[in-house]
Structures are given as C-alpha cells and as structure tokens.
Amino acid sequence: MFSTKKARTRLTGVLAGAAVFALAACSSGGGSDDDTADAGGNGGGDDVISIGFSQVGAESGWRAANTKSIQDTLTAENGFDLSFSDAQQKQENQIQAIRSYIAQGVDVIAFSPVVESGWDAVLEEAKDAGIPVILTDRAVDSEDESLYESFIGSDFVLEGETAGEWVSENLATEPINVVELQGTTGAAPAIDRKAGFEEATSDNPNVTIIDSQTGNFTRSEGKTVMEGFLQAHDDIDLVYAHNDDMGLGAIEAIEAAGLVPGEDIKIVTVDAVKDGMQALADGKINFIVECNPLLGPDLAEIAKKVVAGEEVEKRIVVEDQSFTQEQAVEALPTREY
Numbered sequence: 611m612f613s614t615k616k617a618r619t620r621l622t623g624v625l626a627g628a629a630v631f632a633l634a635a636c637s638s639g640g641g642s643d644d645d646t647a648d649a650g651g652n653g654g655g656d657d658v659i660s661i662g663f664s665q666v667g668a669e670s671g672w673r674a675a676n677t678k679s680i681q682d683t684l685t686a687e688n689g690f691d692l693s694f695s696d697a698q699q700k701q702e703n704q705i706q707a708i709r710s711y712i713a714q715g716v717d718v719i720a721f722s723p724v725v726e727s728g729w730d731a732v733l734e735e736a737k738d739a740g741i742p743v744i745l746t747d748r749a750v751d752s753e754d755e756s757l758y759e760s761f762i763g764s765d766f767v768l769e770g771e772t773a774g775e776w777v778s779e780n781l782a783t784e785p786i787n788v789v790e791l792q793g794t795t796g797a798a799p800a801i802d803r804k805a806g807f808e809e810a811t812s813d814n815p816n817v818t819i820i821d822s823q824t825g826n827f828t829r830s831e832g833k834t835v836m837e838g839f840l841q842a843h844d845d846i847d848l849v850y851a852h853n854d855d856m857g858l859g860a861i862e863a864i865e866a867a868g869l870v871p872g873e874d875i876k877i878v879t880v881d882a883v884k885d886g887m888q889a890l891a892d893g894k895i896n897f898i899v900e901c902n903p904l905l906g907p908d909l910a911e912i913a914k915k916v917v918a919g920e921e922v923e924k925r926i927v928v929e930d931q932s933f934t935q936e937q938a939v940e941a942l943p944t945r946e947y
C-alpha cells in the first residue's frame with residue numbers, strides 16, 4: 611500500500627486541525643471556511659482530492675470522449691480539484707506536466723502515456739515526492755510496478771484478436787491482401803492491436819498483410835497513408851485500422867480513388883465512436899471492435915481509494931464489445947459516445 615502524502619498529511623492535518631479547532635473554540639469562533647487553511651496545504655479542503663491529469667492530446671473521437679468522461683467526473687461536486695493538461699501527443703509535454711503536478715504538490719497524478727517507454731525517471735520523482743500515480747487508457751513498459759498504483763483500460767491485444775478472428779472467419783475464406791493503418795508508433799494500443807491481429811490470423815494462410823504504416827491515430831494521417839497504399843498496391847482487399855478515425859480517413863481516400871469502401875475494399879477498425887459506428891451502419895466499414903473511453907468513474911473511484919491509503923487492483927480491464935453493420939444500426943440510437 612502506498613502511504614500517500616495525503617494520508618500522512620491527513621494524520622498531521624487531524625492533529626493540527628485539532629489544535630486549530632481548540633484555538634478557534636477558545637477565540638470568538640467564526641473563522642474562515644477558506645480551505646487553504648487546510649493542513650494539507652493543497653488548496654482544497656481536507657476532503658477535496660487535488661488530482662493532476664496529463665492527457666495524450668485531442669487526436670481522435672475516442673480521445674474527446676475519454677477527456678469528457680474524465681472532466682465530467684473529476685469535478686468539485688465529486689470531491690476533486692482537477693488540473694488537466696493536453697500534451698498534443700508529445701511525451702516531453704506529458705513529462706513536463708507531471709513535473710508541474712509534483713511541484714504543485716497534488717494528492718494524486720493520473721495520465722494516459724502517449725507511448726509505453728521512457729517514464730521511469732519522472733515516475734521515480736513522483737514516488738520520491740510521495741505522490742501516487744494512476745495509469746489510464748494506455749500502459750507503460752516500466753519493470754518496476756511500484757511506480758504506479760493501478761492501470762485502468764482495455765485489453766488491446768484482445769481487441770486485435772477480436773478483429774483478426776472476425777476477418778479470418780468472415781473475409782479470409784479466400785486469399786485477401788490486408789493493409790494496416792497502425793496507431794502512434796510506440797503506443798501500447800498500436801503495439802498490442804497489431805500483435806493481437808497477427809496472432810489471430812497467423813493460422814489462416816489466406817490472410818496476407820502486404821503493407822503496414824502508422825497513421826498516428828488521426829483521420830488526416832490515416833487518409834494520407836491510405837492514399838499511399840492505393841498508389842503502391844492495386845490489389846488491396848481489406849484495411850485494418852487501429853482506430854475509427856484512421857478508418858474514416860481511409861474511406862475518404864478510397865472514395866477519392868473511385869472505389870467503394872466496405873465493398874471494393876473492406877474496412878475493420880477499433881474504437882466504436884459515433885462517427886465510426888455511423889460509417890459501419892452505412893456499410894462503409896464492415897466490423898468494429900469497441901474500446902470503451904468512459905474511464906472517468908473508474909479513475910475517480912481508484913483515486914479516492916489510493917489517497918485514502920486503501921489497497922487497489924494493479925490492473926482494471928474495462929469491458930469491450932464488437933459490432934457488425936446490423937448491430938451498429940441497432941446500437942447507434944443509444945450510444946453514449
């Protein structure tokens with residue numbers, strides 16, 4: 611269990627608070643309800659949790675939904691004082707943000723690491739400062755699991771396997787040439803979705819990945835890379851895109867080339883955000899594996915437990931589902947994101 615700065619401060623605060631209360635009781639009473647008098651000195655009251663969150667960026671519809679879930683949940687009404695930063699998909703910006711939260715003396719830090727590697731030094735600094743860290747959405751490859759309290763997110767390998775199994779069973783009953791739009795280079799979802807898809811299709815000789823390149827999880831880069839694939843290959847049967855946004859960019863490129871997405875070239879993606887589900891319902895995408903972005907409530911619950919010094923699970927995997935075109939038509943009216 612991480613003896614958090616807040617937990618230690620709370621004990622000190624209670625003693626100090628008792629002292630302050632005793633003094634106030636002797637005085638004319640009144641006194642300010644200003645929380646800055648809090649022994650924790652963290653700007654909020656004793657019960658307010660100050661949390662610093664470093665977000666990857668605003669690169670996709672998934673990221674927008676994830677940010678909304680976090681900002682809608684970590685509110686003052688729910689007992690949080692949230693400091694939020696957008697790293698514009700740059701690791702150096704996230705490291706800078708985490709250092710600023712350490713300097714600020716927040717009770718807890720949470721972040722979605724844009725890439726898996728290069729975090730040990732800054733996580734050591736947080737640990738030395740007695741500030742617990744929670745990972746959301748994406749994982750880090752640190753050997754030292756004491757550097758973070760918990761990971762909350764999806765199983766990206768399973769997402770890739772689900773996509774691959776559907777392709778193998780539904781499309782690769784004859785030889786198919788696949789082009790892959792990878793997510794951000796070095797990001798856990800890109801590494802794992804690639805591995806899962808390859809694992810699930812490795813026993814089907816009909817599946818051949820003829821090209822694979824990063825589209826950085828964005829619609830514009832997905833379109834540009836797909837334009838290159840169409841220039842380089844005249845026998846593409848399927849696009850496997852690591853997220854809806856790159857798949858939507860591929861649709862634009864396919865249509866600009868005079869081909870019909872979902873028919874001439876099939877498309878399988880991951881996320882199941884509204885725009886992707888609409889394209890699936892419209893027949894331009896053939897199958898989508900969901901990646902649930904609504905991580906705010908889980909993060910709030912874990913943060914409260916961590917700050918209270920309670921044990922938490924090291925890895926909390928959120929449930930994902932998948933959708934065919936028919937299922938998308940049914941699901942669209944009630945989708946939250």
Ligand code: GZL
Nearest residue numbers: 669670672673747799827853
């Ligand atoms: C997955 C998340 C990925 C999404 C993309 O948990 O990290 O990043 O699949 C997003 O849409 O950009």
